[in-house]
Amino acid sequence: MRLRLAEGTAPVLVVLVALLVGLAIAGPAYDSVEGYLALLKRAAPLMILAIGQYFVIVSGGFDLSVGALVTAGVVIAARMIDGQESATAWVILLVLAFGLLVGLVNGLIATKLLVPSFIVTLGMLLVLDGAVFLWTGGAPRGALSEGFRQFGRGSVDVPVLGEVPYSVLILLVILVAAALFMRSGTGRALVATGDNDQAVSLSGGRVDRLRLLAFVLSGVLAAVAAILLGGFAGVSAQVGEGLEFRAITAVVLGGVLLGGGRGSVVAATAGALSLEALFTLLNLLGVAGALESAVQGVIIIAAVAYAALGPRTRFRTSRQPAPTQ
Amino acid sequence: MQEKPLPVRATPPEPRTRRFALTPTVIVYLALVVLLIVGSVLVGLRGGVLLDQAGLLNIFTRATALGLVAIGQTIVILTGSLDLSVAYLVGLTSLVAAETMAGQDGMIVPGVLLALAVAAVVGLVNGLVITVLKANAFIATLGVALILRGYLEHNYTGPAGDVPRTFQHLGYDRIGPIPVAALLMLAIAAACWWFLTRSRPGYHVYAVGGDIEVARLSGVRTRRTILTAHVLCSVAAGFAGIYLASRLGSGAPYVGTDAVFDLESIAAVVLGGTLLAGGRGGVVGTIGGVFILATLDTTFDALAVDPFFKDVVRGVVLITAVALYARRMVGRSP
Numbered sequence: 001m002r003l004r005l006a007e008g009t010a011p012v013l014v015v016l017v018a019l020l021v022g023l024a025i026a027g028p029a030y031d032s033v034e035g036y037l038a039l040l041k042r043a044a045p046l047m048i049l050a051i052g053q054y055f056v057i058v059s060g061g062f063d064l065s066v067g068a069l070v071t072a073g074v075v076i077a078a079r080m081i082d083g084q085e086s087a088t089a090w091v092i093l094l095v096l097a098f099g100l101l102v103g104l105v106n107g108l109i110a111t112k113l114l115v116p117s118f119i120v121t122l123g124m125l126l127v128l129d130g131a132v133f134l135w136t137g138g139a140p141r142g143a144l145s146e147g148f149r150q151f152g153r154g155s156v157d158v159p160v161l162g163e164v165p166y167s168v169l170i171l172l173v174i175l176v177a178a179a180l181f182m183r184s185g186t187g188r189a190l191v192a193t194g195d196n197d198q199a200v201s202l203s204g205g206r207v208d209r210l211r212l213l214a215f216v217l218s219g220v221l222a223a224v225a226a227i228l229l230g231g232f233a234g235v236s237a238q239v240g241e242g243l244e245f246r247a248i249t250a251v252v253l254g255g256v257l258l259g260g261g262r263g264s265v266v267a268a269t270a271g272a273l274s275l276e277a278l279f280t281l282l283n284l285l286g287v288a289g290a291l292e293s294a295v296q297g298v299i300i301i302a303a304v305a306y307a308a309l310g311p312r313t314r315f316r317t318s319r320q321p322a323p324t325q
Numbered sequence: 326m327q328e329k330p331l332p333v334r335a336t337p338p339e340p341r342t343r344r345f346a347l348t349p350t351v352i353v354y355l356a357l358v359v360l361l362i363v364g365s366v367l368v369g370l371r372g373g374v375l376l377d378q379a380g381l382l383n384i385f386t387r388a389t390a391l392g393l394v395a396i397g398q399t400i401v402i403l404t405g406s407l408d409l410s411v412a413y414l415v416g417l418t419s420l421v422a423a424e425t426m427a428g429q430d431g432m433i434v435p436g437v438l439l440a441l442a443v444a445a446v447v448g449l450v451n452g453l454v455i456t457v458l459k460a461n462a463f464i465a466t467l468g469v470a471l472i473l474r475g476y477l478e479h480n481y482t483g484p485a486g487d488v489p490r491t492f493q494h495l496g497y498d499r500i501g502p503i504p505v506a507a508l509l510m511l512a513i514a515a516a517c518w519w520f521l522t523r524s525r526p527g528y529h530v531y532a533v534g535g536d537i538e539v540a541r542l543s544g545v546r547t548r549r550t551i552l553t554a555h556v557l558c559s560v561a562a563g564f565a566g567i568y569l570a571s572r573l574g575s576g577a578p579y580v581g582t583d584a585v586f587d588l589e590s591i592a593a594v595v596l597g598g599t600l601l602a603g604g605r606g607g608v609v610g611t612i613g614g615v616f617i618l619a620t621l622d623t624t625f626d627a628l629a630v631d632p633f634f635k636d637v638v639r640g641v642v643l644i645t646a647v648a649l650y651a652r653r654m655v656g657r658s659p
Contacts, residue, residue, distance in 0.1 A: 109644060109648065113644075113648035113651060113652075114648070114651035114652070115644060115647045115648045115651055116601045116602070116647070118601055119592075119595055119601060119643060119644065119647045120644055120647075122588060122591070122592065122640075122643065123639075123640035123641065123643040123644035124640065124644075125588075125640070126636045126637070126639050126640030126643070127636070127637050127640035127641065129633075129636055130633045130634060130635065130636025130637035130638075130639075130640065131633075131637055133633035133636075134631055134633040134634055134637065245467060248463075248467075249464070249467070252461070252464050258461045258463055258464065259461075290475055290478035290479035291475050291478075291479050292475065293471040293472075293474045293475040293478065294471060294472045294474070294475020294476060294479070295475070296468075296471050296475075297467075297468040297469060297470070297471030297472035297474075297475065298468065298472060300464055300467065300468040300471070301454055301458065301460055301464065301465060301468035301469075304458075304460040304461060304464045304465070304468075305454070305458035305459065305460050308458065308459035308460060308461075309458065309459055
């Protein structure tokens with residue numbers, strides 16, 4: 001395997017390194033490995049969501065339902081486990097299966113009923129949010145078991161690095177698997193689908209099946225993120241709020257083209273880490289919480305504008321978002 | 326590059342009815358009628374009346390603010406863009422209007438004008454980021470939304486400003502069961518309909534949404550069209566903010582986001598049969614979509630249904646409607 005950076009990866013890595021250097025200067029906690037591991041641990045759920053979102057975006061769609069899906073996953077887990085340690089294993093399977101099911105429904109409606117994915121997943125967001133509140137009456141009941149929370153908070157002793165959080169290990173496994181997948185034939189076909197689905201279809205690719213796969217992967221990864229967030233942040237009906245936009249932002253920050261066909265999964269993940277590092281840095285610098293979103297807004301626009309106007313961009317007509325089809 | 330008076334062959338907004346064509350616009354109004362009948366029957370079974378004075382008032386009031394935002398959203402979506410900043414903009418303009426008025430009758434006109442000017446500037450920024458910085462509309466308007474949010478969160482903790490009593494008439498006066506503001510909203514919708522279907526810039530909107538490259542090569546100033554669309558969209562959201570300020574008696578920073586106007590307005594537009602990718606659809610359908618959402622809400626309130634159930638139904642209605650339209654599109658163009 002040649003080691004080369006995929007197209008569009010370099011800018012986000014530069015941004016990431018700059019942010020990490022900034023962290024090292026600004027915060028005393030970031031002069032050791034633990035500080036960075038803690039950052040990774042905090043960022044892991046968003047990075048996993050970004051990987052899922054990447055699959056959907058690169059194949060030419062959107063998944064707006066992941067935030068609601070994370071909330072649903074956490075609320076379901078808390079209600080089903082209800083503090084019982086013995087229930088942990090099957091509830092984890094249940095949450096993953098639920099994510100898979102939601103992804104499957106998203107994908108089937110988008111591909112078979114030809115509804116733009118923006119609308120499908122927006123509808124799914126409304127349905128999931130409504131259903132969660134309907135089921136819980138606004139205040140989630142039940143509690144997670146200690147075993148369940150281990151994934152989000154626990155850590156394991158690794159030589160050299162010290163205590164490595166489980167969530168970081170899970171993230172690494174998923175990231176490596178995703179990167180390998182994107183190098184496989186199916187992964188390449190997925191990107192090609194986002195670029196020109198007719199060409200893929202004419203050359204024998206199964207466009208519908210590829211898109212369906214992207215939504216299913218996004219759903220399952222959102223469920224994984226829900227398991228990590230449930231342990232890390234605890235149970236609430238707001239745990240997934242706004243995560244869909246944050247994940248999309250992360251992916252775009254990683255240089256992935258909305259509309260599909262361009263971008264690498266590693267860069268998308270780096271985008272998510274950059275976003276989290278940015279939040280941390282803003283906190284350290286004492287930027288008031290309220291202004292944080294304004295800074296975030298400016299930076300997103302700047303990053304995308306840089307990607308669009310940057311020196312080495314190839315000519316490409318900048319289509320407005322054309323979700324699927 | 327001089328704009329030539331050549332008519333641009335855009336997709337005609339309303340396909341000429343050869344026979345009785347079942348266009349999305351027709352479907353959405355049929356659905357509205359069916360919904361009104363079903364709603365009336367259901368509410369009737371529980372011993373109430375859906376379409377009495379109070380019910381109609383309720384439907385129209387709900388439709389007014391969302392309608393204003395959705396009219397603007399229609400124009401940007403038709404150009405193939407979209408605007409995620411409207412929800413915060415509604416809050417911002419309500420504050421600008423109420424704070425400028427500060428309870429004085431004499432400041433009503435300056436308050437309204439200033440709010441609309443602020444809205445126009447935000448629209449201009451949206452448009453410039455998209456056309457000059459070449460940022461994707463989704464990200465550009467999301468970024469602007471975040472900036473507005475930061476400003477609102479930094480400067481306001483709750484309602485501010487004071488709307489004089491005279492101006493509150495705008496929010497509460499009505500002719501029979503129909504609020505004056507709803508009629509104004511419909512008048513703005515009619516103006517937009519005229520703009521989109523009868524004026525040259527309106528045709529350019531469809532041309533740019535249909536295929537931006539083809540439009541550009543045919544001499545349409547695509548940048549200017551997108552800029553105009555975004556300014557109009559933001560001004561429409563500004564009207565919504567002013568209306569809400571007059572109803573609430575003050576400006577409220579989160580009045581737009583609490584109502585999820587960003588996603589809700591996109592839902593209304595798409596429900597009305599406008600293609601999310603742009604180039605096809607129109608304001609008439611959007612108004613139908615807005616009234617469907619308002620009627621659903623009012624019916625559920627009358628039935629005392631759990632408010633969260635509304636979201637579930639709304640999601641299902643949205644997906645079903647678009648699936649239906651998609652089916653019809655396939656029949657037309659393989």
